[in-house]
Amino acid sequence: MHLSPDEIVLWRSGYITLNATIAFTWGLMLVMVVGSRLVTRRLSIGLERARWQNLLEIIVIAIENQIREVGIPEARKFLGYLATIFLFLAMAALCTIFPGYVPPTASLSTTVALALSVFVAVPFFGIRDRGVIDYLRTYAQPTAIMLPFNIISEVSRTLALAVRLFGNMMSGAMILGILLSITPFVFPIAMIALGLLTGMVQAYIFFILATVYIASAMRVRKPPPATEAANGAQQGQQPR
Amino acid sequence: MDSMTTIAVASIVMAGLTTGFGTLGPALAEGRAVATALASLAQQPDASATITRTLFVGLAMVESTAIYCFVVSMILIFANPFWNHVIAQNLGR
Numbered sequence A: 001m002h003l004s005p006d007e008i009v010l011w012r013s014g015y016i017t018l019n020a021t022i023a024f025t026w027g028l029m030l031v032m033v034v035g036s037r038l039v040t041r042r043l044s045i046g047l048e049r050a051r052w053q054n055l056l057e058i059i060v061i062a063i064e065n066q067i068r069e070v071g072i073p074e075a076r077k078f079l080g081y082l083a084t085i086f087l088f089l090a091m092a093a094l095c096t097i098f099p100g101y102v103p104p105t106a107s108l109s110t111t112v113a114l115a116l117s118v119f120v121a122v123p124f125f126g127i128r129d130r131g132v133i134d135y136l137r138t139y140a141q142p143t144a145i146m147l148p149f150n151i152i153s154e155v156s157r158t159l160a161l162a163v164r165l166f167g168n169m170m171s172g173a174m175i176l177g178i179l180l181s182i183t184p185f186v187f188p189i190a191m192i193a194l195g196l197l198t199g200m201v202q203a204y205i206f207f208i209l210a211t212v213y214i215a216s217a218m219r220v221r222k223p224p225p226a227t228e229a230a231n232g233a234q235q236g237q238q239p240r
Numbered sequence B: 001m002d003s004m005t006t007i008a009v010a011s012i013v014m015a016g017l018t019t020g021f022g023t024l025g026p027a028l029a030e031g032r033a034v035a036t037a038l039a040s041l042a043q044q045p046d047a048s049a050t051i052t053r054t055l056f057v058g059l060a061m062v063e064s065t066a067i068y069c070f071v072v073s074m075i076l077i078f079a080n081p082f083w084n085h086v087i088a089q090n091l092g093r
Helices: A020-039 A051-070 A076-097 A108-130 A132-140 A144-182 A187-217 A225-237 B003-043 B045-078 B081-092
Strands: A009-013 A016-019
Touching: A009 A020, A016 A020, A020 A051, A020 A076, A020 A108, A051 A076, A051 A187, A076 A108, A076 A144, A076 A187, A108 A132, A108 A144, A108 A187, A132 A144, A144 A187, A144 B045, A187 B045, B003 B045, B003 B081
Parallel strands: none
Antiparallel strands: A009 A016
């Protein structure tokens, strides 16, 4: 039994090793890049459009709305980074329906790399939004006593992101392996369905947490008009 | 008992204990969270989208502590560093 797809070595030549994690990651990247390239080759802006274009538009708009709901009004600017993470994780989880496939996110190396990219992206977007001095000042808020705790939380939440995703994806594969040796026929199918759901939820969690971290590193924005109107309506009702 | 048996017994027992106690707290917490979410869903069906989203995010956060314990017990059983160390020593002897 393999604890991670890192141990499945497909090809080795001297110092260079090609394991299942790298192979499946590049396979997923190839499928996604070539697929979306094929879909976006002939885009139409009229009402008549291809079904694949419809699908991609639904996905992109849904992700954009999610980012906006977390508190970043100009969601388009962050779509490139956040949506890439979500789509990769979702594809990695979804492809488990193919036999012989091991999700690359079941390896700690992949999840640590993704978490490290969030660890770098949060200060990057924060500094781009509010400047170096102003960003560094947020570490000493509300008081300077909180400085070490803020730094610890920055590191520990990166660790938590990585281990949470790894644990969930790895446990799915592990439980399947154990169940296959106990009850081979029907029960593993139910667990595959549960694993698909868990994978989707974890992709969403990773994405939404990265969005929340980035949003909290940026300046406080005005809430979108819809909620403002709702707040106003509530406040207007209260005096009565 | 030689050292290999000791390590094997300690690893297996501790793996069981880790998962057992590690899932105890999150299970209680998730039960409470879901019960509260159901109550508020019944009170305010209009806010179901927000409640469900927050519930899922919260559940995953709560569950991650159980996942940490699971990872630790999996390491104890399948990738135990002490066990590997003893085996390497025995082979070298």
